[in-house]
Amino acid sequence: MTKVYYECMDDDMVSKDHIQTAFNFRHAAKRFDGTKKIPDSEFELLLEVARLSPSSFGLEPWNIIVVNDDSFRKELLPWCWGAQGQLPTASHFVIFTAKTSAAMLPDAPYAKHALQTVRGLSETEAGEYVAFYKKWLTEDYGRLEAPQLLHEWAARQAYIALGNMMTVAAMRGIDSCAIEGFKIEKVSQLLEARQCIVPKQDLPVVMLALGYRIDPPKPKARRVLNQIVKEV
Ligand SMILES: Cc1cc2nc3c(=O)[nH]c(=O)nc-3n(C[C@H](O)[C@H](O)[C@H](O)COP(=O)(O)O)c2cc1C
Structure with missing residues (x-):
């Protein structure tokens, strides 16, 4: 009988050190080395990680748009204040859309x-x-008393895939930055003009820039564990 994953797991596969190192390696990269491209096989893995991510009721209420076209990145730039360094330099730039409330009814x-x-x-x-x-x-x-919340709920599912992508990217030595600093209305219009979305059905919720760092990261600033965790 084939063994299940945890039965085969040993420290060579995913060591605790490896996980800790990856989480310390990951930081919000503000710009990337524009000369370095993520190999196709690595990017395909990141898309696969998103695809396999869980979603409530298994509805997968989100999509991913990969912005390959440099001219489209230039169009997006004025409306993405949070991606000024990332949009022009990222090896890969991804936009997550989530289903609208109307589509989630x-x-x-x-x-x-x-x-x-x-x-x-x-x-x-x-x-x-x-x-x-x-x-x-x-x-x-x-949620039906306030149906606009259905879109927010769909967006939460997208963030699970986003988190998984960032974690696996870090485990593969790839830098990233999640981006919410953009004008949703304008970006929606641009995506609609490129026939990437129908805004009654899908709206952009978060972006993800991926590539290889050019600047050293700032030291991590986090609360200590006992400020975060309560036990009862
Ligand atoms: C959902 C989300 C949205 C974010 N939006 C932006 C953004 O628009 N621009 C940016 O430069 N950083 C953005 N960040 C990065 C955060 O500012 C950063 O993760 C946080 O300050 C912690 O720093 P660290 O990731 O380097 O540990 C975002 C992070 C998350 C998780």
Whole structure:
């Protein structure tokens, strides 16, 4: 019988030191060495890590836009105050979009469609699952009383993939910077003009610049553990 992952795991695979080193290596890179490109196989791994990331109800309510075109980066630049150093120098630049609240409503086609096409559920099974989703949104999570929150909830799922990408990038010696410093409305318009989104369905929520550092990072500033963790 094939062994499960934890049964095969030893320190050569992912040592505690390796994890700690990667988390200390990762920092918010403000600009990158523009001469260095992330190899395709490494970038493909990062996309795969995003793809395999979990999402609530398995709805995967987000997408990734990879901005390869330099002229599009130049168009984005005036509207991305938080990416002034990263946009022109990053090896790869990614924009996460998340489903709008309208698209996340249980009666909208997205959820049922996703469950049928991705999970292979039958029409009836997908219908039952969506009914359960609606019940949870109404009775437990209270999100249908303030439906605009559904987009924020979708964005949270995108941030799980974002975090996984940044962590694995660091483990592979790749630098990164998450970016929220941009004008959502303007970036949405630019993405729509390039036919990357239909704004009624998807909106940009966060960006990720990836590449190789050119400046040394600042020392880490973090709260100490006992300010963060409470035990009961
Ligand atoms: C969701 C998110 C959004 C961020 N947005 C920006 C940004 O727009 N521009 C930027 O230079 N840094 C941005 N940062 C980087 C943070 O400022 C940085 O992670 C934080 O100060 C901690 O520093 P460190 O990542 O170097 O440890 C963002 C980080 C996160 C997680």
